[in-house]
Amino acid sequence: MTLGDIYYVLFRHKWKILLCALAGVLAALVVYEFFPPPFQSEAKLFIRYVTEGKTLAAPGDDTRIKSPDEGGETIINSEIQILTSLDLARQVAEVIGPEKILAKAGGGKDLNMAAALVRRNLVVDVPPHSSVIRVIFQHPDSTVVRPVLTAVIDAYLKKHAEIHEAVGIVGDFLTQETDQLRSRLVQTEDDLRKAKNKAGVISLEDSQKADTEQIARIRQEILSAEAELAERSSAIVKRPQPAPESATPKPAGPESVIPPDEVDAYRNVCARLDSLRKREQELLTQFTGESTWVRDVRAQLADANSLKQGLEAKFPALARVELSTPTPVDASAESVALAAEAARLTALQIKIKVLNAQLGAIRSEAANVDQMEVSILDLRRKKDLDEANYKYYAASLEKARIDEALGAGRVSNISQIQTPSPPFTDREKSYMPIAAVAISGLLAGLAWAFLIEMYLDRSVRRPVDVERILRLPLFLSIPDLGRNGHRGLAGGFGKGRLALSNGEKGASAAAGNGAKAPDGIELALLGNANALHPFHETLRDRLIGYFERRNLTHKPKLIAVTGLTKDTGVTTTAAGLASCLSDTGDGNVLLVDMTPGQGSAQQFYRGKEVCGLDEILSTRNNAQVQDNLYVVSEEPGSDKLSRILPQRFMKLVPKLKASDFDYIIFDMPPVSQISVTPRLAGFMDMVLLVVESEKSDRDIVQRATSLLAESKAHVGVILNKTRSYVPSRLSQEFPGDL
Numbered sequence: 001m002t003l004g005d006i007y008y009v010l011f012r013h014k015w016k017i018l019l020c021a022l023a024g025v026l027a028a029l030v031v032y033e034f035f036p037p038p039f040q041s042e043a044k045l046f047i048r049y050v051t052e053g054k055t056l057a058a059p060g061d062d063t064r065i066k067s068p069d070e071g072g073e074t075i076i077n078s079e080i081q082i083l084t085s086l087d088l089a090r091q092v093a094e095v096i097g098p099e100k101i102l103a104k105a106g107g108g109k110d111l112n113m114a115a116a117l118v119r120r121n122l123v124v125d126v127p128p129h130s131s132v133i134r135v136i137f138q139h140p141d142s143t144v145v146r147p148v149l150t151a152v153i154d155a156y157l158k159k160h161a162e163i164h165e166a167v168g169i170v171g172d173f174l175t176q177e178t179d180q181l182r183s184r185l186v187q188t189e190d191d192l193r194k195a196k197n198k199a200g201v202i203s204l205e206d207s208q209k210a211d212t213e214q215i216a217r218i219r220q221e222i223l224s225a226e227a228e229l230a231e232r233s234s235a236i237v238k239r240p241q242p243a244p245e246s247a248t249p250k251p252a253g254p255e256s257v258i259p260p261d262e263v264d265a266y267r268n269v270c271a272r273l274d275s276l277r278k279r280e281q282e283l284l285t286q287f288t289g290e291s292t293w294v295r296d297v298r299a300q301l302a303d304a305n306s307l308k309q310g311l312e313a314k315f316p317a318l319a320r321v322e323l324s325t326p327t328p329v330d331a332s333a334e335s336v337a338l339a340a341e342a343a344r345l346t347a348l349q350i351k352i353k354v355l356n357a358q359l360g361a362i363r364s365e366a367a368n369v370d371q372m373e374v375s376i377l378d379l380r381r382k383k384d385l386d387e388a389n390y391k392y393y394a395a396s397l398e399k400a401r402i403d404e405a406l407g408a409g410r411v412s413n414i415s416q417i418q419t420p421s422p423p424f425t426d427r428e429k430s431y432m433p434i435a436a437v438a439i440s441g442l443l444a445g446l447a448w449a450f451l452i453e454m455y456l457d458r459s460v461r462r463p464v465d466v467e468r469i470l471r472l473p474l475f476l477s478i479p480d481l482g483r484n485g486h487r488g489l490a491g492g493f494g495k496g497r498l499a500l501s502n503g504e505k506g507a508s509a510a511a512g513n514g515a516k517a518p519d520g521i522e523l524a525l526l527g528n529a530n531a532l533h534p535f536h537e538t539l540r541d542r543l544i545g546y547f548e549r550r551n552l553t554h555k556p557k558l559i560a561v562t563g564l565t566k567d568t569g570v571t572t573t574a575a576g577l578a579s580c581l582s583d584t585g586d587g588n589v590l591l592v593d594m595t596p597g598q599g600s601a602q603q604f605y606r607g608k609e610v611c612g613l614d615e616i617l618s619t620r621n622n623a624q625v626q627d628n629l630y631v632v633s634e635e636p637g638s639d640k641l642s643r644i645l646p647q648r649f650m651k652l653v654p655k656l657k658a659s660d661f662d663y664i665i666f667d668m669p670p671v672s673q674i675s676v677t678p679r680l681a682g683f684m685d686m687v688l689l690v691v692e693s694e695k696s697d698r699d700i701v702q703r704a705t706s707l708l709a710e711s712k713a714h715v716g717v718i719l720n721k722t723r724s725y726v727p728s729r730l731s732q733e734f735p736g737d738l
Contacts (some may be wrong), residue, residue, distance in 0.1 A: 004726070008462065011725035013449035020448065024441015028434045037430035038121075038138040041145040043153055044418040045133045047079060079133060080124050082163065083156050089119040092151040101148065104140040118148060132417060142423035149420040157414060174397040181390040188386055192379040199372035208373075211366040215359065222282065222355045229348040230275045232341060258315045266318045269308045276301045278352075285356055460701055461694050463719055470701055472717045475546075475688060476539045478569075480721040481531050536576035539718065540584075543577070543686065546716070552685060555587070556661040558653075560713075562668035562677050563690040564704055569720045570690045571595065574667040577688075582629035587662025593633045595669050630661075653683055671704040682711035689715055693722040 010017065082088065090111065093101060098114035105117055123136040137149040196204070280297045288294070312319050460466060463477040547557060561574040571593075578591040656664055666684070668677045681687045687708055691701055701717075708715050 004464075007726045007730050009449050009453045010446075011727075012461075012723075013445075013452065014725075017442065017445035017449055020445025021438075021442040024438045024444070027441065028438035031437050032434050037425045038140050039142040039145050039423040039425055040136050040138040041149045041420045041423055042134065042136045042418065043149055043416065043420045045135065045153070045156075046415045046417050047076065047131045047133065048413045048415065076126055076131070076133065079160070080126070082159055083124050083133070083135065083152070084119060084122060085159070086115060086119055088152065088155050088159055089122070090115040091155045092118050092148060095151045095155075096144070096148055101139075101144060103144075118152070122152065137420075145423045146420045153416065153420070160414065174393055174400055178390065178393045178397050181386055181393055185383065185386040185390050188379060188383045192376065192383055195372055195376045195379055199369050199376065204369070204373060204376050207369055208366070211362055211369065214362050215366070218355050218359045218362065222352055222359070225348050225352045225355065226275075226279060226282065229278075229345060229352065232345055232348070233271050233275060258317055262311065262315060263318070266308070266311045266315075269304055269311065273301065273304045273308065276304060282352070282356060285360065457694075458697050458699060459694050460691055460696050460698050460719065462722065465698070466691070466717050466719055469698055470705070470717070472689075472701075472705060472715065475542050475716040475718055476535060477719045477722050478532065478535045478573075480693070480723050532572070532576055533580070536573070536580045539573070539577055539688075540580040543688075546686065554657075556590070556657065556659065556664045557686070558656070558664050558666070558684045560666045560668045560677070560681060560684040560687045561690065562681075562687065563670050563692075564696050564700055565670055565692070568670075568690045568692040568696070570670075571667050573688070573690055573718060573720070574665050578629060578631075578663075578665045581663050581665075582627065588628050588630065588660060590656075590659075590661045590664045591629065591631045591667065592664060593631070593667045595667055649680055649683065671707055673707075678707040678711055680711075681708045681713035681715075684713055687713045687715050688718055690718045690720050692720050695721075 093111055093114035096114075098111045099107075099109045101114040101117055102108045102110070106113075118137075121138045123138065125134040125136070126132070127134070135149065135152065137145050137152065139145045139148065199207075276297055280294065280301065283291070283294050283297060460470065463474050466472055466474045543559070559577070561570050561577065563570040574591060578589050582589040666680075668680065669675050671677050671689070689701075689704065689708070705715055
């Protein structure tokens with residue numbers, strides 16, 4: 001829809017729109033006069049925050065105070081729901097009295113009706129990006145609004161405290177829960193003490209740390225003692241001394257002689273084997289046989305054992321060597337040194353044994369602590385949880401007792417910025433519904449106009465509808481001269497023009513674009529003084545241009561003029577076109593009237609009978625009505641015409657084409673299912689379909705063009721009796737309308 005379409009709708013239905021707008025204004029005046037605005041009182045509440053102290057949140061969660069900036073719209077909406085609840089309205093109605101509230105609102109003492117009235121007349125508003133709630137109460141009685149609003153705010157503060165604080169609801173529950181948590185905490189502490197006594201520890205972490213340090217220290221002492229033992233054992237083995245006779249192998253031959261250095265090497269290997277075996281036993285007390293240290297010691301044992309076996313294989317007598325330390329030469333001093341060394345070796349062995357025993361005991365104690373660690377940690381966590389819950393519920397119980405002692409009506413997080421104001425009437429806001437009523441009339445008129453234009457009225461109204469909706473070529477748009485200020489232009493017959501009694505008016509018909517007249521009234525072919533003459537000349541020029549574009553040079557050119565009904569101006573258009581074509585002076589024009597039953601039985605010109613179509617082919621004297629213009633009639637009975645006209649016309653077409661006429665114009669019957677016009681349209685070079693504006697339905701026009709298209713006829717549209725509603729300075733249909 002373009003701007004021109006909008007202008008057309010507005011100006012075409014301007015009276016409907018104006019009447020609806022006037023009705024809206026009258027309705028607004030009635031509302032203003034008989035429905036005055038009610039009295040009202042206004043108060044403002046500031047919501048600092050909302051406390052949820054008795055919601056029993058998780059212990060340790062201190063975020064129980066919610067600010068409107070954080071909670072935002074949800075918190076404010078929750079407070080609005082409390083304000084507008086029916087229970088609160090019922091409490092207010094009980095305080096004020098239902099008979100007082102309903103006195104000027106229908107009367108009565110029904111508490112439910114009074115509560116519903118309070119709730120309905122209570123307006124709650126929140127300004128954008130604000131934590132302030134505006135509360136307004138409206139009522140016809142000025143003495144009621146302020147007390148009711150005061151009662152509403154008092155009831156709201158109490159309701160807010162009851163909902164969010166819940167002082168009297170959770171007191172017993174908190175007491176019961178606190179006692180249970182206290183008993184559970186005592187039992188958990190007793191179980192934890194028993195578990196520590198069983199593990200033999202006071203502090204689990206300190207005991208584990210002490211065991212780790214002792215194990216590390218003892219292992220270091222064992223390693224030092226073993227290293228010293230190995231060192232002293234090696235020194236005793238290497239001490240030079242003569243072997244006693246009992247230890248000296250008796251030679252049994254040449255192979256039994258053993259060098260002294262080989263004997264010393266053999267003794268060292270044996271001492272090393274003994275030390276490594278002890279080391280292996282010590283490691284096995286701490287580690288498994290798959291540990292790295294045990295595997296290293298066993299590898300050294302294998303090497304030492306292999307070396308010993310090699311020496312014994314080389315000197316078999318070494319297997320019988322006494323491995324005891326030889327007696328030194330100096331028996332007195334050497335014996336004392338050997339005794340001291342032997343005692344030291346014994347002490348080291350005993351020390352290593354004791355240290356290994358201590359290490360085993362400490363490891364056993366550490367293993368016991370490790371076994372009890374899980375249960376101790378579980379009991380400790382349980383104790384911490386019970387202690388936290390107990391502290392939280394104890395604090396909540398204490399706060400509940402304090403709140404209950406102070407009273408539930410004291411709410412510190414809500415302040416009254418504005419107490420209920422004295423009664424007043426807000427005239428500015430009352431103007432809004434009045435203006436809405438007034439504007440609704442205008443909107444109703446606009447909606448009515450566009451509804452008619454777009455859905456209810458299916459007729460072809462404007463030239464643009466022909467091209468945009470029907471998609472047909474528009475040859476001419478003829479205005480409704482009787483409605484567009486051209487009544488004075490219509491009148492007068494041209495001198496020497498044709499008069500036909502075909503059922504349409506003469507000069508007045510020209511002014512009315514072909515309105516039907518009673519039988520026997522003559523029709524004058526239009527002269528220069530007639531208002532439709534310029535349009536018929538334009539139609540002539542466009543038709544000639546159309547033939548030139550199609551390169552139609554044959555003569556005569558057959559042109560049919562038809563319509564959808566009897567009163568669309570077909571005869572007027574055909575006669576006017578024929579007259580204008582004859583004015584060119586380039587050739588002869590024949591007008592054939594093929595509309596049976598529309599006028600009188602005969603055609604007359606100057607009191608003389610007009611000849612038929614057959615006679616024009618033999619003589620033209622009786623058919624000539626003016627220079628270069630001839631008129632004939634084809635009017636047998638309508639039933640007979642329907643049967644014989646197509647065959648007759650097929651026989652006459654060759655004769656007509658052989659005549660010296662330049663144009664033959666046929667005034668055809670309206671297009672319908674039983675009309676002969678669609679059957680004859682195929683013989684025509686051009687078919688002009690006259691459509692009456694605002695009366696011809698677009699669906700009917702489309703079906704008519706479909707019937708004509710079946711005969712492969714070239715169809716052009718003439719839109720007759722168009723009406724221009726829009727001023728020319730705002731919109732124009734064609735160039736030059738301004």
